[in-house]
Amino acid sequence: MISNLLASLFATFALGPLQAEIERHAAAAGQPVEIVRQSQACLSSEVPALVQRASDDTFWTISTVISLSTGWSSPADLLDKNNPACAPVIKLIQGRSTGADEA
Template identity: 35%
Template sequence: MLADIAAWFITLFLINPLQAEAQEQLQRANASAQTVQQFRQCIASEGPRLIERATNEPAWAIAAGTGLMIGWSSPLEYIDRNNENCASVVRLLQGGEGNTVES
């Protein structure tokens, strides 16, 4: 039961905001189809990894979700930057509106 709540918490406060922020940035930057595909692959691999961690470590999930909810941390802090697909998404999101997307 606690594991289900932790997974829900991570989905609500980490995965969903990350998806929304990335989609907005991708649209604003008129991202290429390749970049959009990389984003989808990133979420497809990172989402289950984060939910599994939340399920196995409910205290981590609650701490991470709370930090995200009150603004102490960013969803980008929880993304594996060694994942090639995620690295490009993180660069895009950290680059802000002024940068263009290269792909």
């Protein structure tokens, strides 16, 4: 029961802001709709593992929610840097150019 509550809190305070951050950066950078599709692909591959970890590891969940809420860490820190679907999204959040700008 507590693990379900923690997973719900994690989704509300970590995953929701992560998606909002992606959309905000995409709009500010004038990125095409493709980056939103990439973010959805990234999140669909990452969210199940993040929710599982949130329900299994209480300390990680609480510290992650606090870190994200206070700005001590970036939402990009939640994403797997080795996941090819997430690489452009991480670059976008961190303010670097995406692959379309590099040639």
